[in-house]
Amino acid sequence: MASNIGRLAARELQRTYPWISPPFIVGAPMRVISGPKLAVAISGAGGLGFIGPGAKPADLDDSLSQTPSLLESLPQSSPTLAHLDRYVILPIGVGFQTWAGDLETTARIMRAHPPPAAAWLFAPRHGQKELDEWSVGIRAATDSKTKIWIQIASVAEAKAAAASKERPDVLVVQGADAGGHSRTKGAGLMTLLPEIADELKKDSNLPQIPLVAAGGIIDARGVVAGTVLGAAASAMGTRFLAANEANINPGYVQHVLDATDGGQSTVRTQLYNHLRGTMDWPAEYDARGLANASWRDHEAGVSFELLQERHAEAAKKGVKGWGEAEGRMATYSGTGVGLVRERMGAAEIVEQIRKDVRRVLDEANTAVYE
Template sequence: MKKDMGNRFCTRFGLTVPVVQAPIGSASCPELVAAVSNAGGLGILSGTWREPEVLRGLIRQTQAQTTRPFGVNLVLAWDMTERLELCLEEGVRLLSFFWGDPAAYIQAVHAAGASVFHTVGSADEARKAADSGVDVIVAQGWESGGHVWGQVTTMALVPRVVDAVPQLPVLAAGGIADGRGIAAVLALGAEAAWMGTRFLLTHEARVHPHYQQRLLQATEADTLYTERFSGGWPQSPHRVLNRPQDWDQAEDVIAHYDDGEAIGKLSSNLPAPDVTGNIDAMCLYAGQSVGLAQEVLSAAQLVAQLGEETDQAVRNLWNRQGTMG
């Protein structure tokens, strides 16, 4: 794609490809985040479930691998004051908030010269977030993998949110895994695509190889919107690969980390590379775009491919329009 996308969001954060790597839990790591940002996208590190000093180390490792912008995501179902302060101390200048009201945190972020992203599931939520001082809105459609905040599909949600907050950049999340999807949400008024499932299929993503194989084999019909893996986070619906028989027939302890720590049945933890045991019974997050993700690439290759595909999709659209005209 061209060096400067030209829209507000890509210009402000230096993106050459309108792609943001979603904070895919423990699968996000310094290697992935830095690679995405270095390739011209924007990487996001998940911070919520990392112990504060572990998070500090991950931020420093990411900074050692990129000089480009990257962010940290914090889930507001819990008090994130300590982790937010740590992020700002370490020089993080992009904070992404999810699943709660960000108002109490915005002043501190802005005082540090940083920007606030917030994920919403409706136009009303977007207006409220804008009124509270958020800088960028993420409109998350129901098709998304992982934890799902709203009930509206991406196609219906994004233009509603764009119209509701014309003063702010809007990013589109849910059901996007290739350049055709990126071009589609740009046409709806979004300024970049927020993609999680597709980045699970990168060499850098910290996920178990069997999990990646399951993703490669899945179709658009192979996910389930459920609350089965909500232990420790009640009423937190999510989308995962759909094989309930694996969950129901599993033992109480389904797997172990390499240090011997047990993973219980219906744990919300996704399978890391060092896990051994019944991977199929674990929480295999995936969005409905999973059928479009058909190969494992490096993060740099993926970002470059997405840029090329987006350009091609836009050219194809113009060619069809010209033919029709």
């Protein structure tokens, strides 16, 4: 049921990342939550885990330093271990919010370590020009061993990336159901991904860029849907919030596990950024997170100064700083949050999805053809 374009792109990614097992599951680079433990666990299960950009650019050095020993500690059954001697790259990716990044620092750090398999670029302040600068810098620092992934949320962005002389190796197509930061205006994955796929097919002189589906994918049903729409892989962030290896406060996790009806319980806003002092995100971006006491007070007209005071007090409460009723700390998550029902290891999540995909496909084929 997968599109032909998606199948061809999936084979290309299999050649690029020889340890992956179908369906190709990608762990999104959530800023401080996706550390090397989470990334290695996902890659160790036959996916591709990404390390987040961290609190500051220099954090990448520590993350890449930890990665080799984490790889060596993978179970002997890991498909990744079987391929470690066949390439000179780290089988994980790294993510960057380019508007807040430091390309010079990034390039210096990447030259000091084995190159990661992929660099996921997102949120430029100056559009494709900025993404091109980062692509040039990373490719130069890694002798082009690190493949460039660019996250987009519109047909226009896809066309600009495809036409660039620094054409990316992969496009991550993020639908509007995604948690965390994304474009304030956007379409759901159901329409966005096939329109982008169709648009890119129009230029027969260019090789097809593999597309990764992102935004609202939580389980095997979402993975199958993304594949049918033309994706070669599926990226997940919200589901991995409840992975044992995530660098996350237990209160944050509990808020995610307690949440239901994500279309109603999440909100899109810059408020949570501003409360923690991040005021300079590019204007065309905001973030999706679960509503909490901070949000309700904001809606009721409480002054920002008082909201900041209450937020600062909540930050001292540890686990109790999060939650729907009294929590005030940001719980970034997508609309699929109601499908996240238990905490488990990242490898277990990947393996469960892989197991369930066959069942979902069988049920879909039966429903269509019986």
